[in-house]
């Protein structure tokens with residue numbers, strides 16, 4: 229398992245696609261807390277870069293730097309060919325960097341088409357006769373969702389009636405329609421069941437196939453591996469590996485995420501604490517599975 233950290237500019241196995249973003253030894257601290265340090269990663273057009281890490285690993289901090297919420301204070305961040313230090317989400321959006329957060333900012337009672345065009349409504353007529361072009365907005369919403377393979381019964385239905393997975397998909401379709409070049413998804417599958425997660429993973433691939441560079445943040449290597457081209461593993465704000473898919477297997481990714489040695493230590497600790505409880509058995513089983521190879 230060779231880390232590609234030292235060859236971060238290597239691109240794909242064949243001709244490297246154009247870089248949309250590159251973070252080089254980027255870091256960020258909040259007061260005394262080092263939230264991120266020495267992190268290097270790339271985002272390329274038509275590729276999915278996965279960011280994996282446990283709670284507090286620095287995943288959200290990384291997104292905030294890319295999406296313009298909090299500027300970095302170490303290293304360099306290059307977006308669309310120029311070094312940047314965003315000071316507002318607007319500057320990121322203007323370059324086509326769109327973030328879809330887990331707690332989606334949707335208005336539940338509004339119909340799907342209104343949410344799709346929220347803040348960018350189409351109008352018709354001019355002067356005192358200017359009004360919302362409802363028919364066109366509905367038609368475009370329907371078409372765009374269909375093109376992404378999303379089959380909603382009716383774009384008139386309130387967003388609140390959609391499942392979590394469908395809402396994520398609408399948000400992805402929206403970002404694609406409004407011309408995003410980079411799509412950042414913050415744990416889009418965290419609250420979803422197996423089937424719904426599968427649906428969202430499929431739209432990640434749709435966005436990729438349309439040429440977007442996707443940043444997919446997740447805890448789950450089983451979600452990341454099938455769709456990802458590159459994998460950045462974060463732990464306590466530091467990179468513990470940056471791999472191309474050809475250099476890492478799902479088992480290796482899972483083992484590194486789980487921290488095999490730490491799990492083993494925990495199992496021993498629990499055993500030393502007393503009875504051979506169910507918890508110990510469970511942890512041991514997990515350690516066994518993780519360390520299988």
Ligand SMILES: Nc1ncnc2c1ncn2[C@@H]1O[C@H](COP(=O)(O)OP(=O)(O)OP(=O)(O)O)[C@@H](O)[C@H]1O
Nearest residue numbers: 258261262263281282283284285286287288289290
């Ligand atoms: N605004 C802030 N002020 C102070 N410390 C912060 C702030 N934001 C994040 N941190 C700290 O930075 C570290 C990384 O946090 P971050 O939110 O990036 O982790 P995460 O990987 O997104 O975790 P989770 O999976 O729980 O969302 C944590 O120790 C956190 O407490």
Ligand SMILES: [Mg+2]
Nearest residue numbers: 284287288289
């Ligand atoms: Mg987070």
